[in-house]
Amino acid sequence: MPFVNIKKQYLAVGMLVFVVLFLFNNRPAIQCQFTQEVNTYLPTIYGITPTYKRLAQKADLTRLSQTLLLVKNFHWIVIEDSEEKTPLVANLLRESTLKYTHLFIKTHKSKHSTASGVEQRNEALNWLRHHLSQAEDKKGVVYFMDDDNTYSLKIFDEMRKIREVGVWPVGIVGGMRVEMPLVVDGKVVGFNAVWKPFRPFPIDMAGFAINATLFLFHPDAKFSRKVQSGFQESEILKYFTTKFKLEPLAENCTKVYVWHTRTQKTSIINPKKLKNPPVPDDHIEV
Numbered sequence: 001m002p003f004v005n006i007k008k009q010y011l012a013v014g015m016l017v018f019v020v021l022f023l024f025n026n027r028p029a030i031q032c033q034f035t036q037e038v039n040t041y042l043p044t045i046y047g048i049t050p051t052y053k054r055l056a057q058k059a060d061l062t063r064l065s066q067t068l069l070l071v072k073n074f075h076w077i078v079i080e081d082s083e084e085k086t087p088l089v090a091n092l093l094r095e096s097t098l099k100y101t102h103l104f105i106k107t108h109k110s111k112h113s114t115a116s117g118v119e120q121r122n123e124a125l126n127w128l129r130h131h132l133s134q135a136e137d138k139k140g141v142v143y144f145m146d147d148d149n150t151y152s153l154k155i156f157d158e159m160r161k162i163r164e165v166g167v168w169p170v171g172i173v174g175g176m177r178v179e180m181p182l183v184v185d186g187k188v189v190g191f192n193a194v195w196k197p198f199r200p201f202p203i204d205m206a207g208f209a210i211n212a213t214l215f216l217f218h219p220d221a222k223f224s225r226k227v228q229s230g231f232q233e234s235e236i237l238k239y240f241t242t243k244f245k246l247e248p249l250a251e252n253c254t255k256v257y258v259w260h261t262r263t264q265k266t267s268i269i270n271p272k273k274l275k276n277p278p279v280p281d282d283h284i285e286v
């Protein structure tokens with residue numbers, strides 16, 4: 001029947017098209033994937049995280065460490081504000097399966113400066129310089145990470161594009177929905193900050209990262225207790241860059257990939273003040 005013949009012809013043509021598409025589409029796709037894997041060099045990201053003892057510390061570090069498990073080629077430098085390494089942090093790092101370095105240094109309290117993390121970040125930079133000076137691969141990116149911020153995986157992809165210093169918006173910080181560099185024609189021309197806008201770099205610690213190799217070229221670059229609050233970012237950045245040399249990332253600073261979230265201050269009822277105190281829980285790590 002002519003009816004059946006037409007159907008068979010359609011079927012034959014259809015199969016031919018399918019076979020042609022399969023041959024010509026699949027082969028280049030497989031080759032592409034292969035060459036991409038061979039050519040992709042991912043510079044190590046050194047995440048520098050100061051941390052201190054408090055009730056929510058383990059919760060915050062657990063959340064952050066499990067984000068970091070999803071970041072390729074990541075080296076976490078965790079510095080405790082303490083007289084010695086605490087078992088809580090040591091165990092958490094060991095169990096994390098991350099690549100990490102565990103350091104500690106106690107903050108020296110000062111009347112003039114309440115800035116947190118100064119000694120801890122400097123301790124990490126000392127370690128980094130020593131590490132890089134001996135390492136074969138001196139390339140990398142340095143990112144200062146609070147232990148309670150929220151990081152999208154996209155921010156790590158962005159910072160691998162950095163040549164010297166990259167910047168991007170930070171959500172929910174400085175009294176704003178988003179604090180960000182202002183970009184015109186792919187260049188940073190200013191900042192939208194309202195909190196201390198006279199700062200040389202009015203951006204949050206989470207809003208920039210620096211080429212790690214440059215820390216070897218600038219051995220003096222460090223944070224300082226001598227500057228007023230909010231000037232730590234400007235203090236470190238001044239060694240490496242100027243406003244006009246900043247590299248705007250996250251689609252010319254139009255996307256938010258990191259949020260300056262704060263863990264709520266914990267409040268625990270003192271069991272001694274209760275008529276019917278609960279069973280003791282001091283033996284349980286929280």
Ligand SMILES: *[C@@H]1O[C@H](CO)[C@@H](O)[C@H](O)[C@H]1NC(C)=O
Pocket residue numbers: 043138139140141162163164211212213214
């Ligand atoms: C960082 O700077 C060094 C020295 O200028 C350069 O060789 C390297 O390609 C830059 N990028 C990274 C990711 O290290």
Ligand SMILES: *[C@@H]1O[C@H](CO)[C@@H](O)[C@H](O)[C@H]1NC(C)=O
Pocket residue numbers: 184185186251252
């Ligand atoms: C950023 O802006 C510049 C200049 O307008 C443009 O050439 C570039 O493609 C933009 N980059 C991205 C990632 O959108």
